[in-house]
Amino acid sequence: MTTTRVLVVRPDSDGDVLLAGPAVRAAAAGWPDRPTRVTLLVGPAGRQAAELLPGVDRVIEWRCPWIDPEPPPTTREHTDWLVERVAAEHASLALVLTSFHQSALPTALLLRRAGVPRIVAISTDYAGSLLDVRLRPGVDFDDDLPEPERALLVAAAAGLALPAGDDGRLAVRDVPDVRDLVGPGGHVVVHPGASVPARAWSPHRCAQLVSELARRGHRVVVTGGPAERDLTARVAGGDGIDLGGRTSFAQLAGVLATASAVVVGNTGPAHLAAAVGTPVVSLFAPVVPASRWAPYRVPHELLGEQDAPCRDSRARVCPVPGHPCLDSVTARDVVPAVERLAEVSVCASR
Template structure:
């Protein structure tokens, strides 16, 4: 049986978006997929159907703050790749990233075939190089970009696979969330520029509760103070009480998720739950909005921060998200919960 390395060195959300490409490489189960991830992405890779093994390495050109480039650190990657015993690799990147630093290290570790997308001339580093252009546009969802790279390497989705996001082994979390319908509010974001103000999240929880909805507030161990504040007296605070797999279970049982552009939004899409996306345009929504599920996209997508990829808001007052009112979020939740298309969706359908 052949073993293929699939690399996605970024965050959990990026890894989840690569899931369909991973399934394409895995085929009908006749290939083993070793997924190479950064520390933040590894827990998501473990949830992807088709992944046989997950190996982790912190890339100095990806991780923030970056580890030092030392012979010892590069040797660690070499040993990981040699130990994985792979002869082929597919490097998945976003438009602003180069696959070439990793491709060089994979070549030195003996990988015979490498595919990736590169603006720059790749020489002998890539056997298959996709170059952005008409046949490979940059303005496309990240999931479709990854699938295109996998396809160029010779891997197609199995027959009957829809190409949507999926995860496996979703747990029953009734013990945590109780019974009955609920919405989830996830107020945290790893990148401050993508965070909606905490007081707006708290007000949203209060409004939803006043309307008769049960609300669950989620977050990581470092976000317990945030989730406690947002939940207040009206929400169920589960901050720090689950790992990523447990969060998948919570989201799978929810009617709607309210979240910024962060990993849980993509995890929600992977379990089929609609998302009210408070989306800062520092990155394009076309590429990174939740994929394949009903979405209400809120936030000024033409704000001055558009396309800056800023981690901290470069515009005083954070206008792209601060202008979104809790009442607007609640209205969006009601539309999704009742499967009523938004005004923009209705216009797009009418003009199609």
């Protein structure tokens, strides 16, 4: 039986790739009459998440000049590499997944050059022959949908659906045992960093939270990437377990999976927590809409001033002195939310 090859494109960061997970699983489910293999095209910042997604058979990594926040030059050599790599996949279908502010059309042009015969995507702009199926925001669907549902619409337009028994939540595979790092579980994770500075709660607020949680008897684990070691050390102080730079992305999933609650901004680990089913206290800066990027289908509480002047600005650095949308939130606001969600987590495990 001939295998159908589907290319799914999401060249963004880890969080965006995790949010594409349900659409990837729909692609992997394929059609009843033939097996399907999925290749996922991502950027360097999404590779870790891509390796954890169920349904992915192969990953192509390419830095996309119209998506990457620090884009490489758009050269013939750079684009030809992708065209040749995609052509070698012999994909019969491509799903180009984008957020509301991104265009699928430059990617579609390169996929056409690579010989992909059928391409499905969302596009506000007229697509001509670049797309075989074009979904129009505000016409074919409500453009304020959560990101995973937006991606599933693209899969559905290609005739793909989640398999029976798949509830459409975020998911990852191969979560490792991390008891050597965090003990038996039941801890609270505080993740102070964010890929976009405007979405991060200030370090002094995070440090106050760790101290207050510890004072109330919680075991607190502070997480962060290799470049955030100074930040996590400052936040953990003498009250938290500092795991800054000590975990892979898969190990971070394990740390989050065994936690009772996670405190994090609107950044990749919030979606990783949702993918392992752990409740999230979301310090959510309104520079992007919470309706699209809040933790998906997991118990969560949203903190932060959602009507702040920076609302919907997509600012990467806070444009308002004092970062009031998040720094108006204090540890005393966060602790009760953590304890409410931790109780939800305990009840769910009984």
